Amino acid sequence: MKKLRLIFLLIIGHVNLISAQNQTIISGKVTELGTYKPIADCNIIIDKKGISKTTDKNGNFVIQTGKIINPEKLEITFSHIKYITKTLTIDSLKEQPVQLKKKVYQITDIDVLSAYSNNTGNKYTFTPLQAESNISVIGEPDIVRHLAALPGVAQGLEGTLGLFVRGSNNGGNRVKFNGVPLYSYSHLLGMFSSFSPDVIEKTTFRPGGIPIETGNLSSSLLQITTKKVITKPNNQKFSLSPYMAGGYISCPSKNKKSSIQIAARTSFMPFLINQFMRKQTNENEETQGMKGQILDVVSIIERKINSNNTIDIMLFLTNDYFEFSNNNTKDKINWGSYALKIGLNSNISPRLKMATCAYFNSTHSTQEQLAYDEYQPDNLNAQLRLGTELQEGSINNSFHYKLSNTLKLDAGFNLQLQKFQPASEKTIYTENSSSQFNNIQQSGLLSAFAGLVFNKPNEMELSVGYRHTLQRIDKQNRHNFDLRALGNIYLSHNLGIEVSLDRLTQYFHVLEGLPTGWSLNVLTAANNHFPEEITNQCYAGMFIKTRLRNIVMHYTIGGYYRDMNNLASYTNSVNMFGATDQSWKDEIAIGDGRSLGVEISGTAQSKHFSSTIAYTLSKTDRQFSEINKGIPFPFKFDRRHILNLQSKYLVVQNPTKNGYRRKQYLNIVFSYASGHRATLPVSTYKGLAPPYWEIRSSGWTFPKQLDDNAYHRQEMTSRNSFKMKDYLRLDVSYTFIKHKPKTTHEWCLSLFNVTNRQNPYLIFYDNDRWQQFSLIPIVMPSVRWSIKLN
Template sequence: QTTSDSVPAQTLDEVIVTASDAQRNLKAAEMGRHVISGDVILKLPVLFGEPDVVKTLQTLPGVAQGVEGFAGLYVHGGDNDQNLFLYNGLPLYHVSHVGGIFSSFNVSTIHNVDFFKSAFPARYGGRISSITDIKMKAPDFERFTGKFTVGLLAANGYISGPIVRDKLAFSAAVRRSWIDIVGLPALAIFNAIQHKDGKKTIAGYNFMDFNARVDWRVGDGKIYAIGYYGRDYLKIGDRKFETDDSGYSYYPNPDGTTTVEESTKFFDENTNRLVWGNWGVSLNADYRLGGGMLTGSVYYTRYFSNYRQKQEHQNDLSDPSTYGYSINGTKNSIADIGVNAQYMQQFGQVYLLKLGTGYVHHNYHPDGIENEYCDADSYRNDNNGNPQVRSNEVFAYVDNLFNFGEWASLDAGLRFVSHRIGGRSFPRFEPRASVRVNVTEDYSVKASYARINQYVQQVSSNYISLPTDLWQPVGKGLEPLGSDQYSVGVYGNLPREMFFSVEWWYKQMRNLVEYREGISSIDPKLDWDDKITGGKGWAYGVDLSVTKEFGKVRGTVSYGLMWNWRKFDKLNGGLKFPAKFDNRHKININATYRLNEKIEFNAGWTFMTGNRMTVALYNYDEPADFFPDAPTTGIGPNDYHGSLTEGIGYYSGRNNVRLPAYQRLDIGMSLYKKLKNGHRSIWNFSLYNAYCYMNAMTIKKEDMGYGTIDRNFRKLCLLPVIPSVSYTYEF
């Protein structure tokens, strides 16, 4: 039986995909590919009881997490916006909740995750660092199945079953946080306490995601529809008001007396609201045509981020003319409509051909600004109408897989992409090639090359990626990002059912973009191309791993070594500098021990060289107002009265300081119980950062103490040890 998630059973790559991840790496031509099942993700120790796709990928060699606790993905020296996420072929632009602490994929719906960090197949394009292709579980055509999970911060449910047995089936999952519900009583008590002071705190946050799938078997093919919705809502603010019912206000004086003034009731409220997310739908079809398989898809996907700050005031509640308000906000969205098709045919056991083509219409709203002001005497609206930018993208590819018996294989492909925007076209050819040679039955060597381009990117002025970061398409001031990646590797079987891999890689990146030095990203007086500057980057390193996939004890030990550089003519004096996430060494150890059918233990340990950041090591006195040409005075080591936080900062270079090394141990235990009705329950207990090592998120420079010559820096930490528990009921 061929499902919508696989190719015909007789094809070469079906045999490879159904093998273990380690055995596939030994026998397949491709490099830098990891296939992780949803069941594996569910068993790992988790933060706040929420299994996470992106945090699982962060444990792989060559992949950095960025800032602790956040769902960042920095692959082979790339940035967080250079990763393509596909949800059963549906592209998604934003894939995290809580500002990045959780990824927005409900693991209950996932069959497996296909992750590529090098040697990208020709069918993929659009991002230069990685591809994450998430496959949903196919619905059950025979019986109803499902699960419900309750964790510390969220609850989720999944159900699947037939609509018409053997013909039509569905699956659906929903997850929602209950931070706002649990926190509501505490917020009400806090506001009751501060009510007498005329203050009120406004706070609320929740996230949710919804996934649905419907499959219809039609003859030798299948038609299936996918729906995805993920959304975050954050609101914070405060309200000040007059509470004295007597109509008088009382003000204490320094001499102990009290001044009494007649008062009028008023209020002053300031709120900040941020809503962001991604939603999309797709209609897909698989059909046997001749000796091959024809697949097609049409989809719509939309990303949105809306920030709004509103300030309201009324000086006298009895007089409506004293009411006024001001609104400031930004809007950023992308809407894509796409269609694609692929034909695949197997020729004996020697040759597999894949041909594909597609079209995408992009509609960008990159920089919508909302400014509105109103009081009794005036009204002003400075909205810019949320200007849009449209572009059209066409692509075609051919992928050829040659299998020369058990000893060698070659995967050679070519992808052509043309992106047209604002009257300009950006055509690009992207060759891809991977070759494998087995030197013995248990050892193979590989080499690969991949070129790939990217036509939209985020530019962030923050240390972490935020929902307010803008997506900007190519065009004015921006050229397509591009990368060339070269890899060689050795793979082999070890005693006791273990497997090893070693991959060396080198990656060149062009047309990277950063904000110019001293430029504010929200400066309304500057055009976009005046805020940014272009440059290049390169990274290189080696990824090593040893894996044991069978037996009571299973696990992986991996090590990544990396150098990550950037060079911009208008940054750092034109000299090269290390990237923010130039994490030289990274070690991950993950292990699972199945004691029996009822108890399973798991643990994961991470060690990583610290991130980099730009810090002023010294400060100088500012020039005198009347003598601007006078030399500045440095704060020297013998200046006991100087402050290292005042004056003009001296920077020895961009990203000149490396944070302390990062380390963390996570442990967990799962208890399985079969119920009398044939169903199953699972209790999961875990400790995030079990030995409570306080990792530095950033560092802050502090004043020199009186009588000391030491420069004081204090590290700011985020996550201590965090216990989690969740309960799952399966049927």
């Protein structure tokens, strides 16, 4: 008698297991994750039984086998060429359906050119390879510099740090490297970033619609995701250019349970400059010299504790040091940061994931001047130090709970302890006197957040989140909140609309060293005197995908409005250098800003050609009661039009005479932006000299300009009302790639700024004439060679 006894009925997984005395029948359905589309021809293998079957066109399968003891421990593997293989026990199928995730093939070769895919107006994801389409000064991919080519981003100068997103200050951008926020990540005063492209998997830039997990920012988020190499083969790479030399190594263990990656770069440029300075020394018979160091190191260790828990440890270090000396003085500049992180990612259950990490990071920038005795050069007369330091320790915990197939709950908390230390020190050894200004500010931030994400692929993605932060500073408690909402609704397969609302709060201020934002910034905690920066913004737009013959095109268009409050600004740019003020606080004003604009981006991609375009039309202003008589004035980088074009063309793709595969491609970048703003003197008039200035004591020598300014006055334009000449730049590069059996060689020849001096940064009046200052005024050639061991 066939008496079937029902043991398990696993409705959720579309898998039924029916066990009788002599046989077990397993049936079910396999579908695609998210879309529920049935997967046909999916292989189903029963562990240790040597039984396999495939699904029919509707994704259904039926497997009959003999009697199984403890069937709930039975492992079934589902595999398909287009999907990620999944192994499940019958027991686990009680809680999750058989749904396979579609494979995403990593972009590793030039055939996939520099197009953005699936980007929206609030989210741009790119790989280092795609960033390479933006030619950098050093000739290798720079993911931070690549942001300048995205819509909504105004550039300060030729570098990585002067990036002003939707009219906000540079200091409001938050850069998270492998989950750790970094506040100093540049080399050579911001010329290029400290992130080695070899260790980076992808980068996501969000000017809006920022996930609720991230707080303490007021402008944009740049998330840099590092590579996971546990399951990948060993990899080694070495590259060399006149500006940087670097190496990268990744070693996964044989049992595929742990891995280590190390990337390190340094520059020979200071050495070359020192040689040049020595030559000058001989000619001028003066002792001049320079020492320097440019260095960055990343090391990541990853360990898979078991199938559900992975631990990773990261060390990040960047340091720039320059020392200039002549007969009597020595100037030292040093800036950089280091970070140490330990993280744990756990799959607590099929529905619940937890990410925990603790990190410590330290950011510093210092300047030191040493004055030596003229006649006894070994004797130190005076020492002046200016610096700022931020040390931050943090514990973060977040939970992601799947309420249903489409609804997810994100929640967690962050505890941040920050120590800000702007400081100055002056010692005059000849007078045996010393003065110090050392204002340590300690700020504690405790944040809790929660958000809901509704995701129905190709139909809609909705998220809403709330974050509340308690700040403890100066023995007082302050609190504020963040609110984020994002909606992507697909009207059809190719067309969607996007709406976002953000309220962002930043509990510190960045008083930037130059109007461009370089590394020598002063960081200070928000307090009752300088309240936290608050940004409110909304964005609405649409995204379109289309195909014209064999060209795939992707466009986004949208408009934003951003309202910024409690911005901190120096009343005069010259105050940034601390000319005379006892404290930076003396010349700081708190005010507001507004920005609105339209952003358009587009990509076109075919087999041999890809092109991207980004255009921004925007207007940004500022209002401070202590600046410009309280009247609103244009933001310094209020660039009305910004246009960036990048094109990459695959020129050669055929084997060499030796049979090696080779590729050559041409890359052209065109960059245009309306000139930025300046305040200039336009006329001179008779002034009223300070009292009794004409009988001032003798013995004080000063430049003629000081006396001119005692008796005469300069009429200035209203704040930032002078618009500089438009910015125009063309870069060209040509890359050769040759694949040999064991190695891949790459040569990249690049010309940065072919247009030559069409990129003014500063206009000033000196030696009775107007002059223009450009940071990279003429063509910068570069050659980069890299070798990768296959």
